[in-house]
Amino acid sequence: MTRLLTLLTCLAMPLFTACSPEPTTPLPASESASTAAKPSDRPGAxxxxxxxxxxxxxxxxxxxxxxxxxxxxxxLFKEVNQARQQVVAGLNLQMHIQVSVDAMARSASVTVWRHPDGRYSLTEWVWLD
Structure with a gap:
């Protein structure tokens, strides 16, 4: 009985060691610094x-x-000159846009919130000129 138990243990050991994770080596300082989160990569930035x-x-x-x-x-919409985004519950998009109002060219800064379900809401409109 002891021999059988010893034999089973010897056969099972390679299975356990083969499944154990390899030890990880830390990244060199130059790599870890370059892959660190930049301020713009933070949630909400x-x-x-x-x-x-x-x-x-x-x-x-x-x-x-x-x-x-x-x-x-x-x-009338003409073009988007600049845009930035912010991940929130959904997505905020802030844009500088060119429009035509009663045939006159104007610039505006607008913020649109895209809800998690895909709907849009206009949250801000500010004339730049």
Missing amino acids: WSHADPYDPDVQEAARFAVQTFAVQGKRRV
Whole structure:
């Protein structure tokens, strides 16, 4: 019986050691510093967004349409000059946009909140000129 138990133990040992994780080696200081989170990578921090990204363009068009309906004015979207984003419960998109109001060129800073379910809300519209 003792021999059988010893034999089973010897056969089982390689299985346990084969499944154990290998010891990890720490990254060199130069690599760990370069992969550390930058301030813009922190949750809730603002980061750059591509003005030509389809999501940014859609949010900008939503802002213009909403502002036009609320103000009962003819406002036409031209382009997004700058954009940045903030991950919250959903996504805040802050954009500097060019519009045409009653055939006059204007600039505005707008913030649009994309809800977790995909809906948009215009949270800020400030004329820059």
